[in-house]
Structure formats: structure tokens, C-alpha cells
Amino acid sequence: TVQQSICGHGIPKTPVDADATVCIDSEISPPSSPSAWAPWTHIPHCVEAEEEPWCVYTNAGFPRGHGISIITTPDQASDALNILTHAMDKPFFAPEKLYSTTPYEIREIPGKGKGVVATQKIEKGRALLVDYATVLAAAEYPADVMHEEVRELMDAAVDRLGEPERVKTLSRLGRDSEEASEVEDLLLTNSFVVGVGGKDYMGLFADVARFNHDCKPNAFIHFSETTLAMTIWVARDIKAGEEITISYAAAGMVSKERQKTLEEVWGFKCQCTLCSAPKDVLEASDERRQKIRKFQAKVPELAQKGEFHSALEAAEEMFELIETEGLTEQMGDMYEIPARIYYHVGNLEKALEYTLKVKHEINGYGFPGKYGEQKLKILDGVLKRIKSELEKKKNLIFKDEEEKNKTG
Numbered sequence: 509t510v511q512q513s514i515c516g517h518g519i520p521k522t523p524v525d526a527d528a529t530v531c532i533d534s535e536i537s538p539p540s541s542p543s544a545w546a547p548w549t550h551i552p553h554c555v556e557a558e559e560e561p562w563c564v565y566t567n568a569g570f571p572r573g574h575g576i577s578i579i580t581t582p583d584q585a586s587d588a589l590n591i592l593t594h595a596m597d598k599p600f601f602a603p604e605k606l607y608s609t610t611p612y613e614i615r616e617i618p619g620k621g622k623g624v625v626a627t628q629k630i631e632k633g634r635a636l637l638v639d640y641a642t643v644l645a646a647a648e649y650p651a652d653v654m655h656e657e658v659r660e661l662m663d664a665a666v667d668r669l670g671e672p673e674r675v676k677t678l679s680r681l682g683r684d685s686e687e688a689s690e691v692e693d694l695l696l697t698n699s700f701v702v703g704v705g706g707k708d709y710m711g712l713f714a715d716v717a718r719f720n721h722d723c724k725p726n727a728f729i730h731f732s733e734t735t736l737a738m739t740i741w742v743a744r745d746i747k748a749g750e751e752i753t754i755s756y757a758a759a760g761m762v763s764k765e766r767q768k769t770l771e772e773v774w775g776f777k778c779q780c781t782l783c784s785a786p787k788d789v790l791e792a793s794d795e796r797r798q799k800i801r802k803f804q805a806k807v808p809e810l811a812q813k814g815e816f817h818s819a820l821e822a823a824e825e826m827f828e829l830i831e832t833e834g835l836t837e838q839m840g841d842m843y844e845i846p847a848r849i850y851y852h853v854g855n856l857e858k859a860l861e862y863t864l865k866v867k868h869e870i871n872g873y874g875f876p877g878k879y880g881e882q883k884l885k886i887l888d889g890v891l892k893r894i895k896s897e898l899e900k901k902k903n904l905i906f907k908d909e910e911e912k913n914k915t916g
């Protein structure tokens with residue numbers, strides 16, 4: 509076990525070697541005292557900033573020899589360190605629903621570079637892959653850290669990995685070299701924003717990075733802060749030969765917003781089926797997504813005003829639209845509101861149906877993490893209560909009918 513304390517430029521102190529860490533200036537830890545560095549395998553490479561330095565922390569071997577580098581401040585590194593230590597205790601978590609052999613391959617996709625294509629029928633609800641972060645770079649860096657210094661850290665972050673080629677062979681948009689270095693271009697082309705310890709990071713997941721974007725994707729990503737892993741889940745059945753896609757943009761955006769995000773943040777013009785569809789198809793989809801957005805605000809508003817029946821009508825209509833747009837799996841968190849209202853108005857059957865959907869949504873991710881586990885416990889309590897109330901209700905109805913039969 510590694511203590512959480514940090515010294516010097518973020519080198520963790522360990523119980524074995526508590527004082528021997530601050531001033532070691534060799535690039536790589538001497539094999540005789542690896543515990544002094546654990547879990548980092550290299551001395552953190554830092555640039556000075558006004559408040560605190562900005563460093564790259566690397567474990568070249570975790571997991572499965574790939575390596576992970578984190579670019580952040582020593583304070584933030586200590587949060588990441590906790591998570592990493594925890595993740596290293598459980599070196600590979602595989603959700604039960606994970607395919608044991610890869611059911612897809614990487615192929616050239618016209619207009620999109622490489623992409624991922626199913627080699628067999630893939631079922632909805634299964635997990636396709638679990639991919640640990642390879643590089644995590646804090647999204648905001650201090651104002652006095654120069655752009656060139658950030659590039660220097662990014663280069664070190666990739667070079668120090670156990671398998672730097674895994675990253676270096678990923679696609680690049682080829683931004684002007686004056687504006688972005690090769691590694692920066694790689695990170696910008698392939699990273700997703702993820703939250704770790706309340707901060708936003710650009711996360712590079714080398715296997716996930718091969719999946720192209722689609723505005724109506726057939727799979728979706730879920731990042732776990734407890735394992736630093738990204739899982740790809742299957743949102744609907746996929747046929748052999750079909751491309752497997754995820755969404756890079758938030759669910760529910762209309763076409764113009766999606767295209768703007770994809771061009772400005774990701775730097776490409778979307779060529780997905782929906783974006784290339786005839787105008788009327790795109791307009792109909794936009795109209796549905798606009799309505800979904802309105803309902804997302806309206807349902808809780810109506811519930812707050814005590815207009816429960818209107819709130820439920822709106823919620824049912826919203827879920828129908830979500831289903832038509834193929835966004836059900838991405839918007840599962842919306843089930844909680846109708847679950848609560850149905851319970852409140854005494855419709856226990858519907859309350860049970862929606863509470864089970866909330867549970868399925870959390871459980872679906874296979875490994876819910878600390879908050880997910882707490883939430884699951886609470887949900888199990890709620891489900892027990894609803895089921896026992898339903899039982900009582902059924903018994904009452906049964907007794908009522910018996911009475912009626914007797915008197916009749």
C-alpha cells in the first residue's frame with residue numbers, strides 16, 4: 509500500500525521509504541528502491557508555475573504493460589494516486605457482460621479514416637471493451653505555464669509509457685505544426701473530457717480512440733472514476749458488418765449544435781448517416797430532440813408545481829421521443845423523476861417499473877463505484893418498500909372481492 513502523502517514534485521512517500529524520495533534526480537527509479545516511487549515508475553517531470561508546479565506522473569506498466577501518464581499538479585496527482593492505487597489493487601475489472609473474445613475489427617471507413625466494424629452479431633446490453641486511460645491531462649493549466657512547456661509535458665507523457673507506439677499510431681488531424689506538436693495533435697484528435705476528483709481531464713483511451721462518432725450511435729461510453737477505465741456498452745443489437753459508433757457530443761443536441769461542437773472541439777465535419785440524411789429526415793430528428801429538451805425542463809417543473817398527472821404525461825411522451833431518436837441508453841438518468849412521481853400519486857405498478865429501470869441503468873454499468881453502490885442500496889430499499897406496498901394492495905383487493913362475493 510502507498511500512503512497518500514506527496515513530497516517534492518509529487519513523489520509519493522511510502523511506509524518503507526518515507527524520507528528517501530525528495531531529491532532523487534535520476535530519470536528512472538533505481539530497481540533497488542521501486543517502493544520509493546510507487547506507483548510512478550519515473551521521477552515526475554515538472555515545469556514551475558507561480559502557485560505550484562505542473563508535472564507528468566507516469567506508471568509505465570499499468571495496466572497490462574500499456575502504461576498511464578497523468579499531467580497535473582502535485583495536489584491533484586495525490587487524488588489520482590488514490591484512484592490509481594485502488595485500480596492497481598484490482599488490476600482488471602471485467603463486467604460480467606464483457607465479450608470474452610473481440611467481436612469486431614478495425615477497418616478503413618470511407619470519409620472517416622479507420623473505424624470499428626462488428627465481425628459477428630453483437631447484443632444490446634453487452635460490454636464491448638474496458639479500456640484504461642493511457643494519458644490524462646488536466647484540461648486547464650496555470651496561466652503562467654507556457655504552451656511549449658505543456659507540449660514538453662505531453663511529449664514526456666507519451667514517451668514514458670510502456671507502449672508509446674500504441675498512442676503514436678493513432679490518427680491525427682494534422683493540425684498546423686506551428687500550432688500543435690505531433691503529440692498534442694494526437695491528444696486533441698483522440699481524447700474525451702472526463703472528470704477525476706472534481707476536475708476535468710482530457711483522457712486518451714487508446715482502444716476507445718478507434719471508434720468513430722455517430723449522431724445516432726449504436727454504442728455508448730461510460731467512464732469510471734474509481735478505475736480510470738472507459739467501458740463501451742452496446743445500446744442496440746448490431747449486425748455483423750455494421751460499424752460500431754459512439755457519440756462524441758452530449759445527447760439531445762440538435763444537428764447544428766452537434767456539427768458546431770464536432771467542428772470546433774473535435775475539428776472534423778461529421779459524415780454520419782444522420783448528418784448525411786435528406787433535409788426532411790434531419791429536420792424531423794431536430795424537432796424531436798428539441799421537444800425532448802423542452803420536456804427535460806418541463807417534467808421536473810410540473811412536478812414541483814404539484815401538477816403530477818401533467819408531469820407524468822409529459823414524461824411518457826418524452827420517453828417515446830427518446831426511444832424514437834435511439835437515445836434511451838444515453839438518457840437513462842431521466843427515469844428517476846417519473847419513478848418518484850408515480851410513487852407519490854400511488855401508481856405502485858408504474859413506480860416499480862420505473863424504479864427497476866433506474867436500477868438497471870446503474871447496474872448496467874457493471875461496476876457502479878462508491879456512489880453507485882450507495883445508490884443501489886437505497887434503490888433496493890425503495891424497491892422492497894414498493895413491492896411490499898403492492899403486496900398489501902393486492903391483498904386488500906382480494907379481501908374486497910371476497911367480501912363482495914360473500915355479500916353478493
Ligand SMILES: C[S@@+](CC[C@H](N)C(=O)[O-])C[C@H]1O[C@@H](n2cnc3c(N)ncnc32)[C@H](O)[C@@H]1O
Pocket residue numbers: 619620621622623678679681697698699716717718719720721722774775776777778779780
Ligand atoms: C477518435 S478518432 C476516431 C478514429 C479515427 N477515424 C481513426 O482513423 O483512428 C476521431 C477522428 O475520426 C474521424 N471521425 C470520427 N467520426 C467521424 C464522423 N462521424 N465523420 C467524419 N469523420 C469522423 C475524424 O477525423 C476525427 O478527428
